[in-house]
Amino acid sequence: MMTARDHGLLTCRSCGLLAEPQASSCKRCDSPLASRDTASLQHVWAWLVAGLIIYVPANLYPMLRTTQAFRSQESTIVGGVVDLVHHGAIAIAAIVFIASVVIPVGKFIVIAYLAVLLSQPGPKNAHRLHILYEAVEFIGRWSMIDVFVVAILVALVQFDVLASIQPGFAAACFALSVVFTMLSAQAFDPRMIWDATDEGAPHDA
Amino acid sequence: MVNDPHHIGCPNCDTVHRFSAQELTVPTRCARCGYRLTLGRKDAVLRVTMLALTSLVLMGLALFAPFLTLNAGPFESRASVIDVIFGFAEGIMVPLSFAVLFFIVIIPAMRSGLLIYALAPNLAGVAHAPLARPALRLAFTLKPWAMVEIFMVGVAVALVKLAGMATVDTGAAFWAFVLLVLVNAAQDAFMCRNTLWTTVGTPPS
Ligand SMILES: [Zn+2]
Numbered sequence: 001m002m003t004a005r006d007h008g009l010l011t012c013r014s015c016g017l018l019a020e021p022q023a024s025s026c027k028r029c030d031s032p033l034a035s036r037d038t039a040s041l042q043h044v045w046a047w048l049v050a051g052l053i054i055y056v057p058a059n060l061y062p063m064l065r066t067t068q069a070f071r072s073q074e075s076t077i078v079g080g081v082v083d084l085v086h087h088g089a090i091a092i093a094a095i096v097f098i099a100s101v102v103i104p105v106g107k108f109i110v111i112a113y114l115a116v117l118l119s120q121p122g123p124k125n126a127h128r129l130h131i132l133y134e135a136v137e138f139i140g141r142w143s144m145i146d147v148f149v150v151a152i153l154v155a156l157v158q159f160d161v162l163a164s165i166q167p168g169f170a171a172a173c174f175a176l177s178v179v180f181t182m183l184s185a186q187a188f189d190p191r192m193i194w195d196a197t198d199e200g201a202p203h204d205a
Numbered sequence: 206m207v208n209d210p211h212h213i214g215c216p217n218c219d220t221v222h223r224f225s226a227q228e229l230t231v232p233t234r235c236a237r238c239g240y241r242l243t244l245g246r247k248d249a250v251l252r253v254t255m256l257a258l259t260s261l262v263l264m265g266l267a268l269f270a271p272f273l274t275l276n277a278g279p280f281e282s283r284a285s286v287i288d289v290i291f292g293f294a295e296g297i298m299v300p301l302s303f304a305v306l307f308f309i310v311i312i313p314a315m316r317s318g319l320l321i322y323a324l325a326p327n328l329a330g331v332a333h334a335p336l337a338r339p340a341l342r343l344a345f346t347l348k349p350w351a352m353v354e355i356f357m358v359g360v361a362v363a364l365v366k367l368a369g370m371a372t373v374d375t376g377a378a379f380w381a382f383v384l385l386v387l388v389n390a391a392q393d394a395f396m397c398r399n400t401l402w403t404t405v406g407t408p409p410s
Binding site: 003004007009010014015019020028031095096130141144147149153163169186190194195 | 206207208209210212213214215216217218219220221236237238242273275277282284288289290292293297298300301304305308309338339341342345349350352355356358359360362363365366367368369370371373398399402403405406407
Protein backbone atom coordinates (compact mmCIF):
# COMPACT_ATOMS: atom_id res chain seq x y z
CA MET A 1 0.00 0.00 0.00
CA MET A 2 1.31 3.42 -0.98
CA THR A 3 1.25 6.37 1.35
CA ALA A 4 1.00 9.98 0.23
CA ARG A 5 4.62 10.37 1.29
CA ASP A 6 5.63 7.49 -1.01
CA HIS A 7 4.00 9.43 -3.86
CA GLY A 8 5.84 12.57 -2.76
CA LEU A 9 2.55 14.19 -1.72
CA LEU A 10 0.92 15.49 1.44
CA THR A 11 -2.35 14.34 3.00
CA CYS A 12 -4.59 16.95 4.60
CA ARG A 13 -5.31 15.64 8.10
CA SER A 14 -8.55 17.57 8.24
CA CYS A 15 -10.25 16.59 4.97
CA GLY A 16 -8.07 13.92 3.34
CA LEU A 17 -7.38 15.78 0.09
CA LEU A 18 -3.90 15.22 -1.40
CA ALA A 19 -1.63 18.17 -2.04
CA GLU A 20 1.71 19.02 -3.67
CA PRO A 21 4.66 18.72 -1.27
CA GLN A 22 5.37 22.44 -1.38
CA ALA A 23 1.75 23.43 -0.57
CA SER A 24 1.45 25.09 2.82
CA SER A 25 -2.34 24.87 3.18
CA CYS A 26 -5.10 22.63 1.85
CA LYS A 27 -6.98 23.87 -1.26
CA ARG A 28 -10.28 22.45 -0.05
CA CYS A 29 -10.38 23.20 3.70
CA ASP A 30 -7.55 25.68 4.28
CA SER A 31 -5.87 23.54 6.97
CA PRO A 32 -2.11 23.91 7.36
CA LEU A 33 -0.28 20.93 5.82
CA ALA A 34 2.77 18.98 6.94
CA SER A 35 3.94 15.54 5.88
CA ARG A 36 4.71 14.57 9.48
CA ASP A 37 4.45 16.62 12.61
CA THR A 38 8.05 16.15 13.80
CA ALA A 39 7.62 18.21 16.96
CA SER A 40 4.57 16.21 18.03
CA LEU A 41 6.34 13.95 20.55
CA GLN A 42 7.72 16.96 22.42
CA HIS A 43 4.20 18.34 22.75
CA VAL A 44 2.93 14.93 23.86
CA TRP A 45 5.55 14.81 26.65
CA ALA A 46 4.98 18.41 27.74
CA TRP A 47 1.21 17.96 28.20
CA LEU A 48 1.66 14.53 29.77
CA VAL A 49 4.07 15.82 32.43
CA ALA A 50 1.75 18.76 33.18
CA GLY A 51 -1.20 16.35 33.55
CA LEU A 52 0.80 14.02 35.79
CA ILE A 53 1.98 16.82 38.10
CA ILE A 54 -1.50 18.24 38.62
CA TYR A 55 -2.93 14.75 39.19
CA VAL A 56 -1.02 14.59 42.51
CA PRO A 57 -2.91 17.43 44.30
CA ALA A 58 -6.09 16.15 42.61
CA ASN A 59 -5.76 13.02 44.75
CA LEU A 60 -4.39 14.57 47.95
CA TYR A 61 -6.87 17.44 48.37
CA PRO A 62 -10.59 16.90 49.03
CA MET A 63 -12.98 16.71 46.10
CA LEU A 64 -16.03 17.42 48.28
CA ARG A 65 -16.69 18.87 51.72
CA THR A 66 -19.99 17.55 53.07
CA THR A 67 -21.62 19.20 56.07
CA GLN A 68 -24.41 17.18 57.64
CA ALA A 69 -25.98 18.03 61.00
CA PHE A 70 -23.09 20.35 61.97
CA ARG A 71 -20.51 17.67 61.19
CA SER A 72 -18.16 18.42 58.37
CA GLN A 73 -16.49 15.71 56.38
CA GLU A 74 -14.03 15.90 53.52
CA SER A 75 -13.58 13.24 50.92
CA THR A 76 -10.92 12.74 48.30
CA ILE A 77 -11.43 10.94 44.99
CA VAL A 78 -10.58 7.55 46.48
CA GLY A 79 -12.44 8.42 49.72
CA GLY A 80 -15.58 9.13 47.68
CA VAL A 81 -15.33 5.70 46.08
CA VAL A 82 -14.92 4.07 49.51
CA ASP A 83 -18.03 5.92 50.77
CA LEU A 84 -20.04 4.62 47.82
CA VAL A 85 -18.93 1.07 48.57
CA HIS A 86 -20.02 1.50 52.23
CA HIS A 87 -23.42 2.63 50.99
CA GLY A 88 -23.66 -0.52 48.92
CA ALA A 89 -23.62 1.30 45.58
CA ILE A 90 -20.99 -1.02 44.14
CA ALA A 91 -21.80 -0.38 40.46
CA ILE A 92 -21.61 3.41 40.86
CA ALA A 93 -18.44 3.07 42.93
CA ALA A 94 -16.96 1.07 40.07
CA ILE A 95 -17.92 3.74 37.49
CA VAL A 96 -16.36 6.53 39.57
CA PHE A 97 -13.25 4.46 40.32
CA ILE A 98 -12.77 3.60 36.65
CA ALA A 99 -13.39 7.18 35.46
CA SER A 100 -11.25 8.91 38.10
CA VAL A 101 -8.46 6.45 38.81
CA VAL A 102 -8.18 3.61 36.29
CA ILE A 103 -8.63 5.75 33.13
CA PRO A 104 -6.29 8.62 34.14
CA VAL A 105 -3.53 6.32 35.43
CA GLY A 106 -3.96 4.00 32.44
CA LYS A 107 -3.74 7.01 30.16
CA PHE A 108 -0.48 8.24 31.68
CA ILE A 109 1.05 4.79 31.21
CA VAL A 110 -0.24 4.21 27.67
CA ILE A 111 0.73 7.67 26.34
CA ALA A 112 4.21 7.39 27.86
CA TYR A 113 4.58 3.87 26.43
CA LEU A 114 3.56 5.02 22.93
CA ALA A 115 5.83 8.07 23.08
CA VAL A 116 8.85 6.04 24.23
CA LEU A 117 8.23 3.34 21.63
CA LEU A 118 7.78 5.81 18.75
CA SER A 119 11.02 7.61 19.57
CA GLN A 120 12.97 4.35 19.22
CA PRO A 121 13.83 2.66 15.92
CA GLY A 122 12.90 -0.93 15.20
CA PRO A 123 9.89 -2.98 14.05
CA LYS A 124 6.60 -2.53 15.89
CA ASN A 125 3.14 -4.00 15.79
CA ALA A 126 1.33 -0.99 14.29
CA HIS A 127 -2.15 -2.45 14.68
CA ARG A 128 -1.69 -3.00 18.40
CA LEU A 129 -0.19 0.47 18.92
CA HIS A 130 -2.97 1.98 16.86
CA ILE A 131 -5.66 0.33 19.00
CA LEU A 132 -3.95 1.71 22.13
CA TYR A 133 -3.84 5.19 20.58
CA GLU A 134 -7.51 5.09 19.56
CA ALA A 135 -8.53 3.85 23.01
CA VAL A 136 -6.64 6.66 24.73
CA GLU A 137 -8.16 9.30 22.44
CA PHE A 138 -11.68 7.93 22.82
CA ILE A 139 -11.79 7.23 26.54
CA GLY A 140 -9.82 10.13 28.03
CA ARG A 141 -12.64 12.69 28.10
CA TRP A 142 -14.85 10.35 30.18
CA SER A 143 -12.65 11.06 33.21
CA MET A 144 -14.54 14.33 33.49
CA ILE A 145 -17.52 12.46 35.06
CA ASP A 146 -16.44 13.08 38.65
CA VAL A 147 -16.02 16.83 38.11
CA PHE A 148 -19.60 17.01 36.83
CA VAL A 149 -20.84 14.90 39.76
CA VAL A 150 -19.25 17.39 42.17
CA ALA A 151 -20.87 20.33 40.31
CA ILE A 152 -24.33 18.72 40.45
CA LEU A 153 -24.06 17.79 44.14
CA VAL A 154 -22.87 21.28 45.04
CA ALA A 155 -25.78 22.88 43.15
CA LEU A 156 -28.43 20.54 44.59
CA VAL A 157 -27.48 20.02 48.22
CA GLN A 158 -27.83 23.47 49.78
CA PHE A 159 -29.93 23.13 52.95
CA ASP A 160 -27.73 25.41 55.05
CA VAL A 161 -27.84 23.83 58.51
CA LEU A 162 -29.19 20.42 57.61
CA ALA A 163 -26.72 19.60 54.89
CA SER A 164 -24.56 21.29 52.35
CA ILE A 165 -21.85 20.27 49.95
CA GLN A 166 -18.91 22.45 48.98
CA PRO A 167 -16.44 21.76 46.18
CA GLY A 168 -12.85 20.99 47.10
CA PHE A 169 -9.62 22.18 45.54
CA ALA A 170 -9.07 18.73 43.99
CA ALA A 171 -12.00 19.21 41.60
CA ALA A 172 -10.16 22.01 39.78
CA CYS A 173 -6.85 20.08 39.77
CA PHE A 174 -8.54 16.98 38.44
CA ALA A 175 -10.33 18.88 35.64
CA LEU A 176 -7.01 20.43 34.58
CA SER A 177 -5.35 17.03 34.62
CA VAL A 178 -8.03 15.64 32.27
CA VAL A 179 -7.65 18.62 29.91
CA PHE A 180 -3.84 18.26 29.83
CA THR A 181 -3.92 14.53 29.09
CA MET A 182 -6.53 15.09 26.35
CA LEU A 183 -4.20 17.65 24.76
CA SER A 184 -1.33 15.19 25.16
CA ALA A 185 -3.20 12.45 23.28
CA GLN A 186 -4.29 14.91 20.58
CA ALA A 187 -0.68 16.02 20.05
CA PHE A 188 0.25 12.58 18.65
CA ASP A 189 0.62 12.40 14.90
CA PRO A 190 -0.87 8.91 14.38
CA ARG A 191 0.90 8.56 11.02
CA MET A 192 4.13 8.13 12.96
CA ILE A 193 2.79 4.86 14.36
CA TRP A 194 2.48 3.49 10.85
CA ASP A 195 5.77 4.98 9.64
CA ALA A 196 7.64 3.42 12.54
CA THR A 197 6.43 -0.01 11.47
CA ASP A 198 7.27 0.44 7.82
CA GLU A 199 10.89 1.28 8.38
CA GLY A 200 11.68 -1.78 10.45
CA ALA A 201 9.30 -4.44 9.18
CA PRO A 202 9.18 -5.90 5.66
CA HIS A 203 6.31 -4.69 3.46
CA ASP A 204 3.51 -7.12 2.88
CA ALA A 205 2.11 -6.74 -0.62
CA MET B 206 -4.20 12.90 -7.96
CA VAL B 207 -3.55 16.23 -6.28
CA ASN B 208 -6.66 18.21 -5.29
CA ASP B 209 -8.90 15.47 -6.72
CA PRO B 210 -11.72 14.49 -4.31
CA HIS B 211 -11.66 10.90 -5.64
CA HIS B 212 -8.17 10.39 -4.23
CA ILE B 213 -8.21 10.46 -0.45
CA GLY B 214 -5.26 10.17 1.87
CA CYS B 215 -6.00 8.47 5.19
CA PRO B 216 -5.55 11.12 7.91
CA ASN B 217 -4.55 8.38 10.29
CA CYS B 218 -1.91 6.39 8.37
CA ASP B 219 -1.31 8.40 5.16
CA THR B 220 -2.35 5.55 2.82
CA VAL B 221 -3.73 6.80 -0.52
CA HIS B 222 -7.10 5.44 -1.67
CA ARG B 223 -8.84 5.92 -4.99
CA PHE B 224 -12.62 5.98 -4.93
CA SER B 225 -15.07 6.10 -7.81
CA ALA B 226 -18.05 8.46 -7.58
CA GLN B 227 -20.29 5.56 -6.45
CA GLU B 228 -17.84 4.38 -3.82
CA LEU B 229 -17.93 7.83 -2.24
CA THR B 230 -21.62 7.40 -1.46
CA VAL B 231 -21.16 4.20 0.58
CA PRO B 232 -19.31 3.76 3.88
CA THR B 233 -15.61 3.12 3.30
CA ARG B 234 -12.74 2.34 5.61
CA CYS B 235 -8.99 2.58 5.18
CA ALA B 236 -7.71 -0.81 3.98
CA ARG B 237 -4.61 -0.49 6.11
CA CYS B 238 -5.72 0.93 9.47
CA GLY B 239 -9.51 0.75 9.38
CA TYR B 240 -10.11 4.51 9.75
CA ARG B 241 -13.59 5.53 8.57
CA LEU B 242 -12.78 7.54 5.45
CA THR B 243 -16.37 8.20 4.32
CA LEU B 244 -19.68 7.57 6.04
CA GLY B 245 -21.43 7.44 2.68
CA ARG B 246 -24.43 9.61 3.46
CA LYS B 247 -25.68 11.49 0.41
CA ASP B 248 -27.99 13.62 2.53
CA ALA B 249 -25.28 14.35 5.13
CA VAL B 250 -25.40 18.12 4.64
CA LEU B 251 -29.18 18.34 5.10
CA ARG B 252 -29.23 16.01 8.12
CA VAL B 253 -26.29 17.59 9.90
CA THR B 254 -27.82 21.06 9.45
CA MET B 255 -31.25 19.95 10.71
CA LEU B 256 -29.79 18.13 13.70
CA ALA B 257 -27.60 21.15 14.54
CA LEU B 258 -30.72 23.35 14.51
CA THR B 259 -32.55 20.87 16.73
CA SER B 260 -29.70 20.77 19.21
CA LEU B 261 -29.58 24.58 19.42
CA VAL B 262 -33.30 24.66 20.27
CA LEU B 263 -32.86 21.91 22.88
CA MET B 264 -29.91 23.73 24.42
CA GLY B 265 -32.04 26.89 24.75
CA LEU B 266 -34.76 24.86 26.49
CA ALA B 267 -32.23 23.12 28.73
CA LEU B 268 -30.86 26.41 30.00
CA PHE B 269 -34.11 28.05 30.97
CA ALA B 270 -36.28 25.15 32.17
CA PRO B 271 -35.94 23.57 35.66
CA PHE B 272 -33.34 20.81 35.73
CA LEU B 273 -33.52 18.90 39.02
CA THR B 274 -35.52 19.38 42.23
CA LEU B 275 -34.38 17.79 45.47
CA ASN B 276 -36.73 17.10 48.38
CA ALA B 277 -35.58 16.10 51.84
CA GLY B 278 -38.28 16.38 54.51
CA PRO B 279 -39.43 20.02 54.73
CA PHE B 280 -36.55 21.20 52.57
CA GLU B 281 -36.65 21.65 48.87
CA SER B 282 -33.95 22.86 46.55
CA ARG B 283 -34.08 23.43 42.84
CA ALA B 284 -31.14 23.59 40.51
CA SER B 285 -31.11 24.82 36.95
CA VAL B 286 -28.24 24.00 34.62
CA ILE B 287 -26.95 27.52 35.29
CA ASP B 288 -26.89 26.71 39.04
CA VAL B 289 -24.90 23.57 38.33
CA ILE B 290 -22.41 25.55 36.26
CA PHE B 291 -21.98 28.32 38.80
CA GLY B 292 -21.98 26.04 41.83
CA PHE B 293 -18.21 26.42 41.84
CA ALA B 294 -18.22 30.19 41.41
CA GLU B 295 -16.25 31.16 44.50
CA GLY B 296 -12.66 32.34 44.70
CA ILE B 297 -10.17 29.94 43.18
CA MET B 298 -12.94 27.70 41.82
CA VAL B 299 -14.25 30.30 39.35
CA PRO B 300 -12.14 28.98 36.45
CA LEU B 301 -13.72 25.57 36.99
CA SER B 302 -17.19 27.10 36.60
CA PHE B 303 -16.13 28.56 33.28
CA ALA B 304 -14.67 25.23 32.17
CA VAL B 305 -17.96 23.45 32.93
CA LEU B 306 -19.87 26.24 31.16
CA PHE B 307 -17.72 25.69 28.07
CA PHE B 308 -17.86 21.86 28.14
CA ILE B 309 -21.63 21.50 28.50
CA VAL B 310 -23.12 24.68 26.99
CA ILE B 311 -20.87 26.97 24.95
CA ILE B 312 -18.87 24.40 22.98
CA PRO B 313 -21.87 22.17 22.08
CA ALA B 314 -23.88 25.26 21.06
CA MET B 315 -20.91 26.69 19.16
CA ARG B 316 -20.51 23.45 17.19
CA SER B 317 -24.15 23.58 16.14
CA GLY B 318 -23.90 27.26 15.23
CA LEU B 319 -20.72 26.73 13.20
CA LEU B 320 -22.23 23.81 11.29
CA ILE B 321 -25.37 25.80 10.45
CA TYR B 322 -23.24 28.77 9.39
CA ALA B 323 -21.03 26.63 7.15
CA LEU B 324 -23.65 24.32 5.64
CA ALA B 325 -27.00 26.15 5.48
CA PRO B 326 -26.07 28.48 2.56
CA ASN B 327 -25.35 25.39 0.48
CA LEU B 328 -28.81 23.97 1.20
CA ALA B 329 -30.34 27.28 0.17
CA GLY B 330 -28.29 27.16 -3.05
CA VAL B 331 -26.52 30.45 -2.39
CA ALA B 332 -22.79 31.24 -2.07
CA HIS B 333 -20.90 30.04 1.02
CA ALA B 334 -20.58 32.30 4.01
CA PRO B 335 -17.23 34.14 3.95
CA LEU B 336 -15.61 32.08 6.73
CA ALA B 337 -17.38 28.78 6.01
CA ARG B 338 -14.16 26.75 5.81
CA PRO B 339 -12.58 27.82 9.13
CA ALA B 340 -16.05 27.43 10.69
CA LEU B 341 -16.39 23.81 9.54
CA ARG B 342 -12.82 23.05 10.60
CA LEU B 343 -13.47 24.44 14.07
CA ALA B 344 -16.67 22.36 14.33
CA PHE B 345 -14.59 19.19 13.78
CA THR B 346 -11.83 20.33 16.16
CA LEU B 347 -14.24 21.07 18.99
CA LYS B 348 -15.83 17.63 18.97
CA PRO B 349 -13.89 16.06 21.88
CA TRP B 350 -14.53 19.16 24.03
CA ALA B 351 -18.33 18.96 23.81
CA MET B 352 -19.21 16.84 26.85
CA VAL B 353 -22.99 16.78 27.17
CA GLU B 354 -23.10 12.97 27.23
CA ILE B 355 -20.44 12.80 29.96
CA PHE B 356 -22.37 15.38 31.97
CA MET B 357 -25.51 13.22 31.80
CA VAL B 358 -23.60 10.18 33.10
CA GLY B 359 -22.43 12.46 35.91
CA VAL B 360 -26.07 13.35 36.62
CA ALA B 361 -26.92 9.65 36.89
CA VAL B 362 -24.06 9.08 39.34
CA ALA B 363 -25.10 12.11 41.42
CA LEU B 364 -28.70 10.85 41.59
CA VAL B 365 -27.54 7.53 42.97
CA LYS B 366 -25.30 9.27 45.51
CA LEU B 367 -28.30 11.30 46.72
CA ALA B 368 -30.74 8.39 46.72
CA GLY B 369 -30.27 7.73 50.45
CA MET B 370 -30.77 11.26 51.73
CA ALA B 371 -33.43 12.77 49.49
CA THR B 372 -35.78 12.29 46.58
CA VAL B 373 -34.90 13.96 43.32
CA ASP B 374 -37.38 14.97 40.62
CA THR B 375 -36.36 15.60 37.04
CA GLY B 376 -37.51 18.74 35.23
CA ALA B 377 -37.94 19.63 31.56
CA ALA B 378 -34.30 20.65 31.20
CA PHE B 379 -33.22 17.17 32.26
CA TRP B 380 -35.18 15.62 29.40
CA ALA B 381 -33.99 18.30 26.98
CA PHE B 382 -30.44 17.23 27.84
CA VAL B 383 -31.28 13.55 27.30
CA LEU B 384 -32.63 14.43 23.84
CA LEU B 385 -29.57 16.59 23.20
CA VAL B 386 -27.28 13.60 23.81
CA LEU B 387 -29.27 11.54 21.27
CA VAL B 388 -29.37 14.36 18.69
CA ASN B 389 -25.61 14.96 19.01
CA ALA B 390 -24.93 11.24 18.57
CA ALA B 391 -27.08 11.18 15.42
CA GLN B 392 -25.33 14.29 14.13
CA ASP B 393 -21.88 12.74 14.56
CA ALA B 394 -23.08 9.68 12.66
CA PHE B 395 -23.75 11.93 9.65
CA MET B 396 -20.59 14.05 9.95
CA CYS B 397 -18.88 12.54 6.89
CA ARG B 398 -15.72 14.60 6.49
CA ASN B 399 -15.40 13.92 2.80
CA THR B 400 -19.01 14.85 1.97
CA LEU B 401 -19.03 17.98 4.13
CA TRP B 402 -15.65 19.17 2.84
CA THR B 403 -16.62 18.51 -0.77
CA THR B 404 -19.72 20.61 -0.19
CA VAL B 405 -18.03 23.52 1.57
CA GLY B 406 -14.74 23.41 -0.34
CA THR B 407 -16.21 23.72 -3.84
CA PRO B 408 -18.32 26.58 -5.24
CA PRO B 409 -22.11 25.90 -5.33
CA SER B 410 -23.31 24.51 -8.65
ZN1 LIG C 1 -5.52 4.62 7.31
